Amino acid sequence: MTHDPDTTLLGRTPGLxxxxxxxxxxxxxxxxxxxxxxxxxxxxxxxxxxxxxxxGSIAVEWCRTDPSCRALGVERKAERAANARTNAAALTLPGQFKVVDADLTQGLPDGLPDPDAIFIGGGVTETLVTQCRARLPIGGRLVVHGVTMEAEMLIEALHRDLGGDLMRLGVETADSIGRLRGWKPARTVVAWTWQCTQ
Structure with missing residues (x-):
């Protein structure tokens, strides 16, 4: 854990x-x-x-790009929400990143201000995507990531029906294999990006 709310230690470039x-x-x-x-x-x-x-890593990185950027995180698990709040306090300016405790399977929480961009990193459903698209302004961006087969099938259907960009991301890192080294793959991520045009 690092303390760098003003980005003077780690800079503003995403990918901490x-x-x-x-x-x-x-x-x-x-x-x-x-x-x-x-x-x-x-x-x-x-x-x-x-x-x-x-x-809260996506929201933290968003906020760090510019001191005027803000983020709202929604999380249903209390321990993860607590981690997000800790990360917000350590890595963003006061008031930049707020966390709402809510279960998205019940739909979007009431009272959220309209966003300019939305990231869905887990728990994607067709209903949630429909609700999100309705709240984006023209030019607003929606990015959805999935690692499960169920999420991948839904994301592929969304891309087929709505367009946007679809890609699969695979990353491998060097790791030990006994006294030698080899590549260790991470889970493949399916990423869909859609922009509101009307």
Missing amino acids: DEQHFVHDGLITKHPIRAVALAALRPMPGQLLWDLGTGA
Whole structure:
């Protein structure tokens, strides 16, 4: 865990190593996070919804790109929401990143201000995507990641029906194999990006 709310230690470029966050192991890994932030395209003064925020790594990285960027994370698991709040306090400016305790299987929580961009990192459903699309302004970006077969099938159907960009991301890192070294693959991530045009 690192304390750097004003970005003077680690800078503003997305892709912070996981060691800088408090998390339970389920965190968007730093190369995938950098790709997600490139698709989300944070701009000064904009608001991100990070749905299924977990450790809050996407929201944290969004906020770090500019001091005027803000994020709302929604998380149903109390321990993960607590981790996200800890990461917000350590890695963003006061008030930049707020966490809402809510279960997205019941739909979007009431009272959320309209976002400029939305990231769904877990628990994607067709209903949730429909609700999110309705809240985005023209030019708003929606990025959905999935690692399960169920999420992949849904994301592929969304891409077929709505367009946007679809890609599969695979990352391998060097690891020990006895006294030698080899490549250790991470779970493949399916990523769909859609932009509101009307």
